[in-house]
Amino acid sequence: MPLSTFQKLRYARHLVLKEIGEKGQEVLLSSKVLVIGAGGLASSAIAHLASAGVGTIGIADGDIVELSNLQRQFLHTFAALHTNKAISAGEFVRARDRDINVHLHPLFVDEHNICDLISGYDFVLDCVDRFETKFLINDACVLMKKPYSHAGAVRFQGQAMTYVPDKGPCLRCLLQTAPNGATCQSVGVLGAAVGVLGSVQALETVKFLLNIGRLLTGRVFYFDGLSFETKVVPFSGRDPDCAVCGEHPRIKDLSENAKEYHAACENVQGDTKQ
Amino acid sequence: MVKVNGEPLDLAGMRLSDYLSSASYSLSFIAVEKNGTIVPRSQYDSCILADGDSVEIVSFVGGG
Numbered sequence: 001m002p003l004s005t006f007q008k009l010r011y012a013r014h015l016v017l018k019e020i021g022e023k024g025q026e027v028l029l030s031s032k033v034l035v036i037g038a039g040g041l042a043s044s045a046i047a048h049l050a051s052a053g054v055g056t057i058g059i060a061d062g063d064i065v066e067l068s069n070l071q072r073q074f075l076h077t078f079a080a081l082h083t084n085k086a087i088s089a090g091e092f093v094r095a096r097d098r099d100i101n102v103h104l105h106p107l108f109v110d111e112h113n114i115c116d117l118i119s120g121y122d123f124v125l126d127c128v129d130r131f132e133t134k135f136l137i138n139d140a141c142v143l144m145k146k147p148y149s150h151a152g153a154v155r156f157q158g159q160a161m162t163y164v165p166d167k168g169p170c171l172r173c174l175l176q177t178a179p180n181g182a183t184c185q186s187v188g189v190l191g192a193a194v195g196v197l198g199s200v201q202a203l204e205t206v207k208f209l210l211n212i213g214r215l216l217t218g219r220v221f222y223f224d225g226l227s228f229e230t231k232v233v234p235f236s237g238r239d240p241d242c243a244v245c246g247e248h249p250r251i252k253d254l255s256e257n258a259k260e261y262h263a264a265c266e267n268v269q270g271d272t273k274q
Numbered sequence: 275m276v277k278v279n280g281e282p283l284d285l286a287g288m289r290l291s292d293y294l295s296s297a298s299y300s301l302s303f304i305a306v307e308k309n310g311t312i313v314p315r316s317q318y319d320s321c322i323l324a325d326g327d328s329v330e331i332v333s334f335v336g337g338g
């Protein structure tokens with residue numbers, strides 16, 4: 001649909017970018033993106049996707065807003081305490097732009113619901129906080145041939161990578177399995193640092209949707225805000241032995257691999273070198 | 275010389291797995307690439323570092 005006069009004004013700074021322009025803005029407005037997790041990464045990612053005029057934004061999270069979230073998860077307000085995070089994030093999007101379709105999924109993704117959930121979207125963002133769920137999203141996206149943006153962030157650091165089917169490695173090619181006990185560590189995180197990674201995810205989403213630039217596919221962006229050690233490391237090619245995207249995949253059905261998607265906290269470790 | 279995360283180190287002839295444990299990396303959190311290609315964890319033992327190799331080790335974090 002051609003842009004309205006209001007939209008031409010609203011997205012004026014996109015229209016002068018040769019990589020976006022009117023055609024690109026129309027593509028963004030007709031795109032459907034799913035953000036899984038509505039915490040720190042998502043605060044930054046959703047804010048940028050909504051501002052940029054991505055026409056349909058799905059938000060999935062089963063958690064509720066807690067006081068300790070507000071230090072970094074700026075989508076949520078004091079007024080939203082104890083309400084569902086997807087619903088709270090949806091309010092933020094609606095306040096920015098009434099024209100955006102917000103699809104609320106106030107639930108935790110699991111091996112039973114995730115494939116249905118992601119099937120209606122063009123692109124998925126992994127904004128969840130547990131490695132086990134990151135692997136669930138990875139496996140679902142590989143099996144469903146769905147492109148997605150991976151990111152993780154703690155303390156002052158994090159990483160991001162973009163999976164595109166048949167174009168590069170998946171998270172499992174790089175890490176094989178969800179690190180044991182990782183989720184059970186209680187580590188700090190600075191909002192401004194996790195926000196960098198969420199912003200990278202929004203950037204990758206826009207680049208994918210518009211087919212512009214060079215994605216973080218087959219490359220990992222690593223960022224440490226404390227030292228400003230920042231790099232993009234090439235990981236070309238897939239692991240032929242990858243359990244989900246390799247030549248003889250072990251994981252063909254998420255329910256059969258369900259054990260790996262549920263965190264076990266028996267082996268709680270201290271802060272490991274990362 | 276072997277470049278590890280951009281730093282030249284005298285590691286030629288060393289097993290990748292030996293280097294990683296001597297540098298006390300937590301193996302389940304890292305991804306390793308040598309000369310641009312993924313080295314899967316199952317090959318850390320058989321991977322012998324050679325003069326001129328460039329190795330990058332990226333530590334992944336969960337959290338979001």
Ligand SMILES: [Zn+2]
Nearest residue numbers: 170173242245
């Ligand atoms: Zn893979």
